[in-house]
Amino acid sequence: MKTNIPTYDELAQKVRDLERRLARTKKEMASEKRHVILESIGEGYYEMSLKGHFKVVNSALARMLGFSKAQLLGMNSAEFVDARTARSAFRLFHQIYKKGSSLKGAQWAFTRKDGSTCFIETSAYPISDEQGETVGFRGIVQDISVSKRTEMALKVQTAYAEAFINIAPEAIVILDTEDRVIRINHEFTKLFGYTPEEAVGEHLNNLIIPDALKDKANALNHRLKCGKRVETETLRQSKGGQLIDVSVLAAPVRLDDERLGIYAIYRDITKRKKAEKALKESEERHRIVLEAAPDPIVVFDMVRQVIYVNPAFTRVFGWTPSECIGRKIDFVAEEDQKALQDICHIVSGGESFSGIETWRLTKSGTRVDVSISGACFFDSNSAPIGCILTFQDISERKKAQEEICFIAYHDTLTGLKNRKAFYMCLEKKLNGGGRRARDHDRWALLFMDLDRFKYVNDSLGHDAGDELLKEVARRLRECLRTSDHIFRLGGDEFTVILESLHRDTDVTRVVRKIRNAVSGPLDVKGHKLYVSVSIGISLFPADGTDVEVLVKNADMAMYSAKESGEGYRFFTEEMNLRAVERMELENSLRNAVQNDELVVYYQPLVDSRSRILGMEALLRWQHPALGLVKPSVFIPLAEETGLIVPIGEWVLQTACLHTKKLQALHHRSLHVAVNLSARQFREPDLVACVEKALRISGLAPECLKLEVTESSIMENPEEAIVKMTALQEKGVRFSIDDFGTGYSSLSYLRRFPIDTLKIDRSFVSESLANQDDQEIIRTIIMMAKNLNIETIAEGVENRAQQEFLNCQGCRIMQGYYFGRPMTYDDFRDILKYNLE
Numbered sequence: 001m002k003t004n005i006p007t008y009d010e011l012a013q014k015v016r017d018l019e020r021r022l023a024r025t026k027k028e029m030a031s032e033k034r035h036v037i038l039e040s041i042g043e044g045y046y047e048m049s050l051k052g053h054f055k056v057v058n059s060a061l062a063r064m065l066g067f068s069k070a071q072l073l074g075m076n077s078a079e080f081v082d083a084r085t086a087r088s089a090f091r092l093f094h095q096i097y098k099k100g101s102s103l104k105g106a107q108w109a110f111t112r113k114d115g116s117t118c119f120i121e122t123s124a125y126p127i128s129d130e131q132g133e134t135v136g137f138r139g140i141v142q143d144i145s146v147s148k149r150t151e152m153a154l155k156v157q158t159a160y161a162e163a164f165i166n167i168a169p170e171a172i173v174i175l176d177t178e179d180r181v182i183r184i185n186h187e188f189t190k191l192f193g194y195t196p197e198e199a200v201g202e203h204l205n206n207l208i209i210p211d212a213l214k215d216k217a218n219a220l221n222h223r224l225k226c227g228k229r230v231e232t233e234t235l236r237q238s239k240g241g242q243l244i245d246v247s248v249l250a251a252p253v254r255l256d257d258e259r260l261g262i263y264a265i266y267r268d269i270t271k272r273k274k275a276e277k278a279l280k281e282s283e284e285r286h287r288i289v290l291e292a293a294p295d296p297i298v299v300f301d302m303v304r305q306v307i308y309v310n311p312a313f314t315r316v317f318g319w320t321p322s323e324c325i326g327r328k329i330d331f332v333a334e335e336d337q338k339a340l341q342d343i344c345h346i347v348s349g350g351e352s353f354s355g356i357e358t359w360r361l362t363k364s365g366t367r368v369d370v371s372i373s374g375a376c377f378f379d380s381n382s383a384p385i386g387c388i389l390t391f392q393d394i395s396e397r398k399k400a401q402e403e404i405c406f407i408a409y410h411d412t413l414t415g416l417k418n419r420k421a422f423y424m425c426l427e428k429k430l431n432g433g434g435r436r437a438r439d440h441d442r443w444a445l446l447f448m449d450l451d452r453f454k455y456v457n458d459s460l461g462h463d464a465g466d467e468l469l470k471e472v473a474r475r476l477r478e479c480l481r482t483s484d485h486i487f488r489l490g491g492d493e494f495t496v497i498l499e500s501l502h503r504d505t506d507v508t509r510v511v512r513k514i515r516n517a518v519s520g521p522l523d524v525k526g527h528k529l530y531v532s533v534s535i536g537i538s539l540f541p542a543d544g545t546d547v548e549v550l551v552k553n554a555d556m557a558m559y560s561a562k563e564s565g566e567g568y569r570f571f572t573e574e575m576n577l578r579a580v581e582r583m584e585l586e587n588s589l590r591n592a593v594q595n596d597e598l599v600v601y602y603q604p605l606v607d608s609r610s611r612i613l614g615m616e617a618l619l620r621w622q623h624p625a626l627g628l629v630k631p632s633v634f635i636p637l638a639e640e641t642g643l644i645v646p647i648g649e650w651v652l653q654t655a656c657l658h659t660k661k662l663q664a665l666h667h668r669s670l671h672v673a674v675n676l677s678a679r680q681f682r683e684p685d686l687v688a689c690v691e692k693a694l695r696i697s698g699l700a701p702e703c704l705k706l707e708v709t710e711s712s713i714m715e716n717p718e719e720a721i722v723k724m725t726a727l728q729e730k731g732v733r734f735s736i737d738d739f740g741t742g743y744s745s746l747s748y749l750r751r752f753p754i755d756t757l758k759i760d761r762s763f764v765s766e767s768l769a770n771q772d773d774q775e776i777i778r779t780i781i782m783m784a785k786n787l788n789i790e791t792i793a794e795g796v797e798n799r800a801q802q803e804f805l806n807c808q809g810c811r812i813m814q815g816y817y818f819g820r821p822m823t824y825d826d827f828r829d830i831l832k833y834n835l836e
């Protein structure tokens with residue numbers, strides 16, 4: 001029978017089963033526990049076969065390498081590293097296998113599943129089986145990627161810093177907390193002379209800080225220690241003791257967590273400092289020059305803002321530097337903006353200029369005439385950055401110029417514009433206004449000449465003449481509009497330009513106004529004078545469109561007005577024709593002397609018994625076409641043109657030769673009277689000319705009588721006295737022609753060496769009919785007697801006149817009654833029959 005009680009064997013079996021189950025449960029529990037532990041640690045864990053295949057891995061390792069745990073199991077560790085690392089790792093694991101040793105802190109770079117690099121640090125221990133045989137490896141893996149990268153970055157940084165220090169062009173020093181040198185670079189050695197061996201460990205104060213600057217350097221270091229940056233320029237000292245200008249840039253530098261050192265960069269600025277010093281000195285020199293300059297100087301930038309003004313600028317223009325620096329000065333007048341633009345244009349082109357004459361305003365608004373010169377200054381790229389202008393005050397010069405200009409264009413006596421201004425004004429009107437202006441303009445040119453002004457001058461003297469001219473000028477100014485122009489051309493010649501006329505009758509109205517104004521009684525030096533004026537008028541454009549024609553025509557019209565006595569005349573074509581005739585006559589007169597067309601006629605001078613005492617030489621012109629031309633026609637022309645001088649000389653010589661010849665022929669003491677024109681009388685060699693005629697002819701000077709008019713000797717009385725006296729001393733005698741027609745009185749004749757007075761023909765011809773003329777003749781003869789002067793009556797045409805003159809005591813006569821002017825031959829013949 002089977003009993004329920006197990007057998008021993010059964011029990012033993014059960015126990016063994018139990019033990020087996022217990023052992024299995026223990027194993028499973030241990031495995032579970034290990035799993036929990038491996039999963040809970042942060043580091044990676046692996047177990048791998050001898051060939052490197054992962055057998056056990058935890059999640060941390062799987063995460064590290066980017067795989068799942070399942071993927072990782074069975075993978076070979078060599079798959080995660082490059083071939084070179086794999087070989088070195090193999091050698092290490094082989095050692096562990098062989099020697100049973102372990103590995104700690106091995107660092108490798110693993111490639112993750114995503115291709116990125118993961119730095120790991122691992123340990124490795126052998127796994128032995130129950131027999132003690134090494135069957136694999138196990139170990140802990142740490143991800144050191146972060147620290148590895150930081151370490152690498154630090155290495156790079158350090159390498160960079162080192163490289164920078166070495167290649168930096170500036171001297172660099174690094175100091176520890178106590179300001180001792182930790183590191184210097186090559187440039188530091190070059191600049192200060194200390195090698196790293198000499199410098200490292202030394203206090204910087206003992207190396208490069210000059211004694212005098214030690215306190216300052218300590219203060220700087222203190223600032224640095226407080227974490228501040230320092231940037232300055234100072235002096236440092238080389239090993240050889242030489243002071244060096246340096247710029248210092250220093251900053252605190254962290255040596256470790258607690259300690260602050262100093263990092264300092266020194267740049268050698270000796271050259272720059274020298275250049276700056278030189279520049280400063282040069283600027284100082286220039287400043288002194290500018291400050292001392294007598295002319296105002298202003299410096300502008302390119303937007304015309306003032307950078308600098310010198311004291312002369314302030315003195316002349318009134319603006320102080322503080323009032324204008326950094327601003328634009330408002331000293332260019334509105335009217336002068338154009339000149340300013342010109343200057344700006346030149347300056348913006350970077351050019352210089354000089355002597356632009358213009359004007360500027362002072363602070364108080366006064367105008368200053370200036371001559372501006374300027375030049376630009378440039379930046380290092382040659383671009384203009386400003387300009388310097390000097391202003392020469394030319395007010396004085398301008399004033400002087402204006403005065404000179406005024407004098408040059410004005411008549412000093414009357415203050416009117418002069419001849420030069422007259423022609424300029426005409427030129428401007430005719431050529432300066434442009435064609436359109438000319439086409440629409442109508443104006444008149446008036447030529448004016450005072451009638452008988454010469455007599456005022458001759459009789460009352462030049463001062464009176466000047467007074468008269470001044471008064472006439474004043475009256476002209478008063479009666480004309482300011483838009484009209486008045487000129488004095490010289491002497492008693494005035495011109496007027498009447499502007500913008502509408503009708504010719506306007507001119508007549510103005511001309512009458514002028515004549516009325518001028519002809520009113522004038523008080524000159526106590527004399528009441530009545531002056532009239534002759535006016536010639538030419539009209540633009542009717543009578544001419546150029547200066548020459550308009551002037552000529554107005555002049556002609558004036559002569560015509562004077563001749564006619566009408567007071568004023570407009571230019572006519574007929575006047576022109578007469579002028580042409582006159583010109584032709586003048587041309588032929590020029591040839592008359594060479595062509596032997598001039599002939600001297602002689603008119604006898606007789607005594608009370610009609611005996612010929614002498615003759616007057618009277619010139620005739622035997623014109624080939626016009627016949628015998630009378631002196632009244634051509635003598636004034638000869639006077640005007642100056643031809644009278646050579647002609648007169650010829651007459652004088654001919655008359656002297658003829659007289660000498662007649663004397664010889666008839667053995668009579670004849671004398672000859674020769675007319676001297678005013679123009680001849682003015683000639684400086686008159687005396688020599690007369691002497692020459694006497695010498696050539698051999699005529700005794702006493703036989704020559706020169707006939708002069710009152711007006712010609714009164715032109716310049718002092719000179720006349722000298723000339724007449726010189727000739728009188730030689731024996732030559734003088735006679736006053738046409739006496740009584742001028743203003744003069746006998747009293748003034750006392751001053752001149754005069755022998756004879758010729759009573760003018762006009763008195764003689766009226767002597768019988770006119771009581772006044774009789775009275776004049778009587779007076780002249782009586783006064784002449786008192787002065788011991790001889791009288792000659794001319795123009796005696798009949799016996800009654802002869803008797804009247806004889807009765808009055810005039811012993812010498814001339815006239816048709818005794819003989820007309822005749823040729824030399826005729827005169828020679830009548831002498832034969834005339835008793836001495």
Ligand SMILES: Nc1nc2c(ncn2[C@@H]2O[C@@H]3COP(=O)(O)O[C@H]4[C@@H](O)[C@H](n5cnc6c(=O)[nH]c(N)nc65)O[C@@H]4COP(=O)(O)O[C@H]3[C@H]2O)c(=O)[nH]1
Nearest residue numbers: 618619630631632651675676677795796797814815816821
């Ligand atoms: N009606 C009239 N006339 C008489 C009578 N007797 C003389 N005459 C004129 O009176 C003029 C006298 O000359 P004059 O007064 O010196 O005036 C001269 C003189 O001033 C100037 N003249 C003439 N020849 C010369 C000359 O050679 N040189 C210069 N500078 N002037 C001269 O020309 C003037 C005119 O000369 P003529 O025509 O020759 O005129 C002459 C003469 O012909 C008379 O009874 N009745």
